[in-house]
Amino acid sequence: MFLALSAAATSYVTFESLGLHPVALDLGFFQIRWYSLAYLAGIIIGWWYLLKLIAQPGSPMARRHADDLVFYATLGIILGGRAAYIAFYQPSILAHPLDIFKLWEGGMSFHGGALGVSLGIILMARKENLQWLRVHDFVACCVPFGLFFGRLANFVNGELWGRETDVPWAIRFPEMINGILVTGEPRHPSQLYEAGLEGVVLGLVLWFFFWKTKARYDPGKLVGIFLLGYGLSRFFVEFFREPDRQLMQFAQETGMSMGQWLTVPMIVGGIYLIATAKRRRLRVEATAGNQSVA
Template identity: 75%
Template sequence: MILTFLADATAAIRFEDLGLSPVVPGMDFGAFKLRWYSLAYIGGILIGWWYLLKLLAQPGAPMARRHADDMVFYATLGILLGGRLAYVTFYQPEIWQNPLDVLKLWEGGMSFHGGVIGVSLGIIYLAWKNKLNWLRIHDYVACCVPFGLLFGRLANFVNGELWGRATDAPWGMIFPRGGEVVRHPSQLYEAGLEGVVLFAVLWFLFWKTDARYQPGKLVGTFLLGYGLSRFTVEFFREPDAQLMQFAVETGLSMGQWLTVPMILGGLYLIVTAKGRRQRVEPIAGGESVP
């Protein structure tokens, strides 16, 4: 069995043979390095902003262009602050022993769940400040999030991090920091489910149905879709080293436990959305429909 394993490992795809680097080619200036992970955040925010403006141009938009511009600022703060604080709280609490290390974003460590909370708080503040419907804004913003998820997971893959569990699948890979073990490229699974598939579902609901006139239906679909995708992929993803024992003791990884409230909340919003069906008077875009 050992000889078979070694033979399989020798024949497997080796990550380093792909020629990928965390740093963008030609962008290594010593003290400053432009990394794909940084570009993933920037690209996700900018493309999400562009797509949000496309959505707002349709009938019954919940906010105007000026609100969307403010939303980008609040969303960026929410992603960075919420994502980082949640990561060090749930995944590496020992960092709190040196509080200044919490600010070291360049060393990695962001939680999507925390980013969701941060963005949601930003939306609620924007809606309160401008007397807008916070749930409908959530619906529109949720349609834009898959861009960031797609780019972020692809950046995880390029970084050779967050690899999967051991596998004998023909597409298994050996990651430099994962030992001589053939593993699932779980980052690509997440990019496909959380990025491509989830975007397609939300695109269909927004453009081909009246979901945007049922407050909470789109964001509920996002929460349910992301939660189920993440919960499923976690079975193929190696738990963080510092939380390996936690996964063994509870039977589920930290990522799976954190998706449970998202799944339940998403189901609730979807089931109750029809009861919130209303004639939407547009703040931007064309005429509304009953």
């Protein structure tokens, strides 16, 4: 009996055996991390896909606007994501001001990044006299790319892992216990769950509504679908994800993790935008010719 239990305990895949490392390229004097490459890939592929979307009839912006939006979105992701992480997840960083700029070590909040991008879109839309909500709709369809690569980077970094479990696909991540790095207990690879739900599934849902329906002519519907889809996905995965160590007590006292609390307004907002989208439906004039799309 004891031998059987011992064998079962050692049968799980250890993170070290996967041969993954946070650094993608080490030149000695300079390092390129997978975390940085994930953000870069999400932004570049998202921009490429946005160009495909705005090439369709009824686009709320031109190519030059999409190019400018890359700058606003990147700034919003970095400033909003970092600020929200410090405010909601680890305010202790403020005691060491220089650590605020150590983005390569992780520590970004999607909720803050989304808010930062949203503010950036509003600023650009006001400057260029664009319909900010429709711009949001098109950008929302591109976000799952960044979410997918970002969650894969979390996995490669061996961070934000899940709760202890005995499922066959559990992974034993390295953990720091009493100042010593050891191989931890089997845990859910919750980073991969999020990559699948927030990246692949949500991306396919938005693809369907953009290309197979006329949702893009109902201002707010696509961004509403994104908010609802992300909110439900993140809320669900949080049941398998280990709360941040410094927020463990918060989760126990409130009954929900910080991630779940932050998704509540997203879910409510998404439902509202979807329910009220038809009343905002527009008649979009083509940029060339005389064809109208209702």
